[in-house]
Amino acid sequence: MEEKQLTTDILIIGGGTAGCFAAAKLGKSGLSVLIAEKANIERSGCLAAGVNALNAYIAPGHRPEDYVEYARKDGAGIVRDDLLLTIAQNVNRITEELEALGLVILKDEEGRHVTRGWRNVKINGENIKPLLAKAARTQKNVTVLNYVNILDLKTVGEGEEKRVAGAWGVSTRERVFYDIRAKAVLIATGGAAGLYRPNNPGFSRHKMWYSPFNTGAGFAMGLRAGAELTTLENRFVALRCKDTIAPTGTIAQGVGAKQVNALGEVYETKYGLSTPERIYGTVEENRAGRGPCYLHTRGIGEEKEQDLLRAYLNMAPAQTLKWVEQGGPNSEDVEIEGTEPYIVGGHTASGFWVSTKRETTLPGLFAAGDVAGGAPQKYVTGAMVEGEIAAAAAAEYARQAELPELDMEETRARLAEVEGHYSASEESLRAEDLEEAMQKIMDEYAGGIHTDYRYNEARLAVAKERIEALEQAAKNLPARDPFDLLHVYELKERLTVARALIAHLAARQETRWHIFGENADHPERSADFDCYINSRMEAGEVVTLRRPLVKGGTYEHTH
Amino acid sequence: MSIRIEKTRCIGCGACTNACPGSLLILQEDKKAFMRSPRDCWGCTACMKVCPVEAITYFLGADVGGRGSRMTLAREGVLYRWKIQSPAGAQREILIDRRNSNKY
Numbered sequence: 001m002e003e004k005q006l007t008t009d010i011l012i013i014g015g016g017t018a019g020c021f022a023a024a025k026l027g028k029s030g031l032s033v034l035i036a037e038k039a040n041i042e043r044s045g046c047l048a049a050g051v052n053a054l055n056a057y058i059a060p061g062h063r064p065e066d067y068v069e070y071a072r073k074d075g076a077g078i079v080r081d082d083l084l085l086t087i088a089q090n091v092n093r094i095t096e097e098l099e100a101l102g103l104v105i106l107k108d109e110e111g112r113h114v115t116r117g118w119r120n121v122k123i124n125g126e127n128i129k130p131l132l133a134k135a136a137r138t139q140k141n142v143t144v145l146n147y148v149n150i151l152d153l154k155t156v157g158e159g160e161e162k163r164v165a166g167a168w169g170v171s172t173r174e175r176v177f178y179d180i181r182a183k184a185v186l187i188a189t190g191g192a193a194g195l196y197r198p199n200n201p202g203f204s205r206h207k208m209w210y211s212p213f214n215t216g217a218g219f220a221m222g223l224r225a226g227a228e229l230t231t232l233e234n235r236f237v238a239l240r241c242k243d244t245i246a247p248t249g250t251i252a253q254g255v256g257a258k259q260v261n262a263l264g265e266v267y268e269t270k271y272g273l274s275t276p277e278r279i280y281g282t283v284e285e286n287r288a289g290r291g292p293c294y295l296h297t298r299g300i301g302e303e304k305e306q307d308l309l310r311a312y313l314n315m316a317p318a319q320t321l322k323w324v325e326q327g328g329p330n331s332e333d334v335e336i337e338g339t340e341p342y343i344v345g346g347h348t349a350s351g352f353w354v355s356t357k358r359e360t361t362l363p364g365l366f367a368a369g370d371v372a373g374g375a376p377q378k379y380v381t382g383a384m385v386e387g388e389i390a391a392a393a394a395a396e397y398a399r400q401a402e403l404p405e406l407d408m409e410e411t412r413a414r415l416a417e418v419e420g421h422y423s424a425s426e427e428s429l430r431a432e433d434l435e436e437a438m439q440k441i442m443d444e445y446a447g448g449i450h451t452d453y454r455y456n457e458a459r460l461a462v463a464k465e466r467i468e469a470l471e472q473a474a475k476n477l478p479a480r481d482p483f484d485l486l487h488v489y490e491l492k493e494r495l496t497v498a499r500a501l502i503a504h505l506a507a508r509q510e511t512r513w514h515i516f517g518e519n520a521d522h523p524e525r526s527a528d529f530d531c532y533i534n535s536r537m538e539a540g541e542v543v544t545l546r547r548p549l550v551k552g553g554t555y556e557h558t559h
Numbered sequence: 560m561s562i563r564i565e566k567t568r569c570i571g572c573g574a575c576t577n578a579c580p581g582s583l584l585i586l587q588e589d590k591k592a593f594m595r596s597p598r599d600c601w602g603c604t605a606c607m608k609v610c611p612v613e614a615i616t617y618f619l620g621a622d623v624g625g626r627g628s629r630m631t632l633a634r635e636g637v638l639y640r641w642k643i644q645s646p647a648g649a650q651r652e653i654l655i656d657r658r659n660s661n662k663y
């Protein structure tokens with residue numbers, strides 16, 4: 001296998017929303033910046049299909065503090081006020097920067113942004129990713145390494161001296177192994193999909209809400225390198241149109257459609273209108289035998305139907321195609337369902353435990369976007385704010401750091417592991433088989449759709465044992481080519497994240513959020529858990545710890 | 560849901576292989592795009608938006624209610640022309656002006 005050695009001042013892992021914007025912001029830093037991206041930054045990550053709104057924005061008449069208050073309430077207190085405030089203070093400026101990059105934002109006659117509610121601006125976000133990619137790629141000091149899947153972080157030193165030193169990766173197109181040394185690393189690999197058995201497990205197994213190509217690599221790498229994660233148990237489940245997994249908000253808000261059960265009764269007011277409550281209500285109606293549940297659109301009229309068909313083409317074309325094939329929303333209500341759970345720091349609070357400057361507990365490693373924890377409801381603009389903050393902190397760190405020395409011994413061991421997969425017998429199990437097994441275990445024993453998102457201690461114990469067995473089996477998986485190898489490593493990442501998630505679910509012995517974490521042994525909320533559940537890997541085991549809530553000010557690690 | 564490459568139309572420009580967020584598309588020796596894993600498609604349509612010759616068609620899997628219709632996309636300056644063709648031959652077109660924002 002061919003080996004390549006690269007060095008850079010700052011390595012950005014993942015060229016998505018946060019990663020591209022961080023690179024763009026480092027354009028004038030005078031430092032060398034390398035983006036390693038497993039696909040191609042042009043359309044990679046969550047923004048591939050485009051987005052239809054900027055969900056984090058503050059309309060006139062509201063203050064950043066209102067945003068913090070809102071997110072704190074929605075997250076039932078398990079959020080980081082310091083992180084939320086830095087996001088809220090900057091989202092409007094970021095919106096203007098996006099507009100300057102060429103994004104179409106809806107404006108009224110006086111030139112003001114048109115908002116939906118007080119936290120949201122309407123856009124044509126179909127080309128948002130190419131705009132961000134261009135902002136990154138056109139900086140002279142930024143090099144883009146597409147088609148390189150990063151496997152693990154490199155570290156140097158022990159104990160107090162330990163810091164990040166770069167990363168190892170493999171090409172997804174050729175048999176090439178990369179050894180990248182860096183003074184500082186910014187991780188922006190997004191969240192994790194594909195841990196649980198999805199809504200559509202057959203041919204359309206990737207017809208899911210979150211990007212199926214964001215496999216939780218950052219969480220897994222961070223854990224293995226000794227960094228601390230937070231609040232993984234705050235899973236995210238979305239309310240979606242059945243089968244197509246298209247967003248429901250556009251129908252609910254666009255044409256004012258209400259959630260109704262099979263008897264035609266409006267049930268949403270019975271359970272509450274927050275995101276998890278809307279799903280909770282749907283699950284409960286189904287459990288009571290009053291499903292299927294729908295968004296009541298029948299009779300909205302031809303004109304609104306045409307508007308909806310158009311709106312969905314921009315963000316979820318499958319829904320438009322389905323309406324055309326089978327009858328539109330004016331003639332039929334739209335059936336809805338909850339998705340399988342995801343781990344997404346941009347929606348809920350899961351991810352790296354970071355300081356206000358977005359440094360992780362591993363010195364020299366900074367995190368931004370869906371991979372960073374503590375700050376839910378950050379979405380596109382929040383991920384960009386975090387990219388900017390993390391970039392500034394990484395630059396400051398890189399300026400005083402030395403380039404780590406070559407460590408051939410560790411690198412040899414990594415290379416041997418990769419080559420082991422290429423030479424493994426093809427008669428053994430395949431990554432695809434183990435992925436299905438993992439998703440089934442998580443679904444049945446760790447609170448997936450199968451059990452209406454409920455779990456208990458006994459089930460989690462089974463899940464832990466079986467996931468650990470799969471981790472052993474995954475060591476010998478065969479790979480015929482680089483594409484196979486990508487899937488082997490994606491599976492291994494997911495298994496590590498699944499194991500950590502199980503530990504988090506077991507540690508929070510209460511039900512803080514409906515659906516996101518339904519602990520059947522402890523169905524009520526408990527003040528004993530007004531704290532964060534964090535985790536670290538110690539000697540290969542995931543250990544959890546509690547940390548007190550951070551309420552404002554700035555937070556620095558005391559290590 | 561997934562996509563198909565119409566080999567007779569594909570001119571081998573490679574644009575789609577650079578657009579796919581899952582690296583699912585590659586150019587083969589015959590200089591035609593090839594979908595490596597139809598079951599792994601996210602349905603994001605990124606590939607269709609960069610294809611210069613409408614060589615990529617989109618369809619819904621039967622497991623999510625697909626009945627055999629095919630959808631293609633033509634770029635015409637600031638317009639996107641989406642065409643949906645049913646198995647019986649009925650055609651439907653929807654035009655999207657890319658300068659306009661989503662209203663909902």
Ligand SMILES: Cc1cc2nc3c(=O)[nH]c(=O)nc-3n(C[C@H](O)[C@H](O)[C@H](O)COP(=O)(O)OP(=O)(O)OC[C@H]3O[C@@H](n4cnc5c(N)ncnc54)[C@H](O)[C@@H]3O)c2cc1C
Binds near residue numbers: 047213218
């Ligand atoms: C379908 C969908 C619709 C959404 N709609 C909206 C909306 O309308 N409005 C809104 O404000 N927000 C929306 N969001 C949320 C928003 O898009 C995300 O929160 C935000 O884009 C996350 O940015 P990120 O940089 O963390 O992740 P991403 O942009 O996903 O970037 C992660 C990148 O890391 C790469 N990567 C992953 N692992 C590796 C590895 N091991 N090595 C190298 N590279 C790797 C990925 O390929 C990807 O490019 C939506 C999200 C989704 C999924």
Ligand code: SF4
Binds near residue numbers: 584599604605606607
């Ligand atoms: S629709 Fe998206 S995921 Fe599917 S092949 Fe095209 S670019 Fe790839």
Ligand code: SF4
Binds near residue numbers: 613
């Ligand atoms: S973009 Fe279109 S023409 Fe170009 S390689 Fe892909 S399918 Fe062929």
